[in-house]
Amino acid sequence: MDIEFREGISEVIATTRNDRPNAAPIGIIHRKILYAVLYKESHTFSNVKKNSQLVANFVLDPRLYVRTAFEDLDASFFRSDQEAPVLQAAYAWVEFRCSIAEKLTQKSAVVHLNPIKSVVLRQPMIPNNRAFCALIEATIHATRYHKFKDQKYLGLALRYESIVRKCGGAEELEAFQLLKKYLR
Amino acid sequence: MDIEFREGISEVIATTRNDRPNAAPIGIIHRKILYAVLYKESHTFSNVKKNSQLVANFVLDPRLYVRTAFEDLDASFFRSDQEAPVLQAAYAWVEFRCSIAEKLTQKSAVVHLNPIKSVVLRQPMIPNNRAFCALIEATIHATRYHKFKDQKYLGLALRYESIVRKCGGAEELEAFQLLKKYLR
Numbered sequence: 001m002d003i004e005f006r007e008g009i010s011e012v013i014a015t016t017r018n019d020r021p022n023a024a025p026i027g028i029i030h031r032k033i034l035y036a037v038l039y040k041e042s043h044t045f046s047n048v049k050k051n052s053q054l055v056a057n058f059v060l061d062p063r064l065y066v067r068t069a070f071e072d073l074d075a076s077f078f079r080s081d082q083e084a085p086v087l088q089a090a091y092a093w094v095e096f097r098c099s100i101a102e103k104l105t106q107k108s109a110v111v112h113l114n115p116i117k118s119v120v121l122r123q124p125m126i127p128n129n130r131a132f133c134a135l136i137e138a139t140i141h142a143t144r145y146h147k148f149k150d151q152k153y154l155g156l157a158l159r160y161e162s163i164v165r166k167c168g169g170a171e172e173l174e175a176f177q178l179l180k181k182y183l184r
Numbered sequence: 185m186d187i188e189f190r191e192g193i194s195e196v197i198a199t200t201r202n203d204r205p206n207a208a209p210i211g212i213i214h215r216k217i218l219y220a221v222l223y224k225e226s227h228t229f230s231n232v233k234k235n236s237q238l239v240a241n242f243v244l245d246p247r248l249y250v251r252t253a254f255e256d257l258d259a260s261f262f263r264s265d266q267e268a269p270v271l272q273a274a275y276a277w278v279e280f281r282c283s284i285a286e287k288l289t290q291k292s293a294v295v296h297l298n299p300i301k302s303v304v305l306r307q308p309m310i311p312n313n314r315a316f317c318a319l320i321e322a323t324i325h326a327t328r329y330h331k332f333k334d335q336k337y338l339g340l341a342l343r344y345e346s347i348v349r350k351c352g353g354a355e356e357l358e359a360f361q362l363l364k365k366y367l368r
Contacts, residue, residue: 003309007353010311058311123307125187127194127242133317169191
């Protein structure tokens with residue numbers, strides 16, 4: 001595989017399929033083995049449970065992380081030339097065959113990820129941008145706020161706006177405006 | 185140029201040369217033009233002032249961001265096969281010719297960056313890792329703490345440890361331990 005999941009957690013947009021494709025940000029965990037921890041209530045988990053397939057999309061557009069965290073993408077966002085569900089915006093992707101190590105007493109399930117195909121369309125040489133990172137952090141807090149309605153998470157999410165404004169480009173600024181819209 | 189500096193600020197390790205090479209993390213700013221804002225007291229700035237040369241190193245090792253923020257690297261960290269100062273750890277680099285738009289009343293100077301050479305050795309396909317981002321943030325706060333001795337910055341730096349522990353690999357954990365050593 002050309003694609004490296006470093007030790008720790010890599011943030012990607014997972015796509016899965018049922019009658020229609022679904023996309024949502026998840027973390028791919030590499031600690032000796034590759035796996036993800038998925039909320040059992042999520043579309044991602046119910047799709048994985050149904051057909052054992054998950055694609056990790058590598059995406060540079062920060063707006064897509066925000067959108068997929070909060071809403072469903074329509075079919076036009078997905079490639080029509082692939083059997084697996086793949087985002088148009090993905091510059092690379094890895095398709096996994098999944099096996100669920102479900103723990104019925106918990107709200108989340110461990111899903112083991114076995115890579116069966118990886119595709120690299122472009123190899124962007126892009127150094128670290130603090131605004132992109134800040135958007136990922138803000139989106140994580142925002143989804144917690146959305147779920148638990150705790151003001152603490154709202155404050156944590158909004159705290160990242162200054163980094164996005166200082167270090168981001170137009171896409172990051174637009175993504176943060178979108179995030180604030182979902183937080184209303 | 186194969187290498188893309190997206191709109192906003194990209195975090196890299198800058199190398200410059202005087203009698204000996206120097207390395208320090210800086211942000212490369214792309215807002216219509218490419219430039220950096222450098223502290224006039226820094227080695228990076230005095231070297232740029234002397235010979236108008238700066239290399240942006242793309243580095244994946246988080247420990248190097250921490251080390252170069254706080255101490256000088258010895259010569260063994262630099263490539264011996266390059267005229268310009270380049271880190272051994274760089275998977276790609278861009279050499280710039282610099283022109284200083286110095287403002288004498290301020291502590292920082294604007295340095296315009298004109299790319300004259302770019303080299304891509306490897307094209308790592310690595311998705312976003314929150315721990316790597318957290319380390320960059322923690323290092324920025326740590327250097328402020330080091331400079332201004334304000335406890336606020338110490339608190340801000342240490343706040344990132346939980347993300348590093350949760351999302352990082354061995355290199356990120358080691359880098360954070362190193363950071364804490366510099367904070368003592």
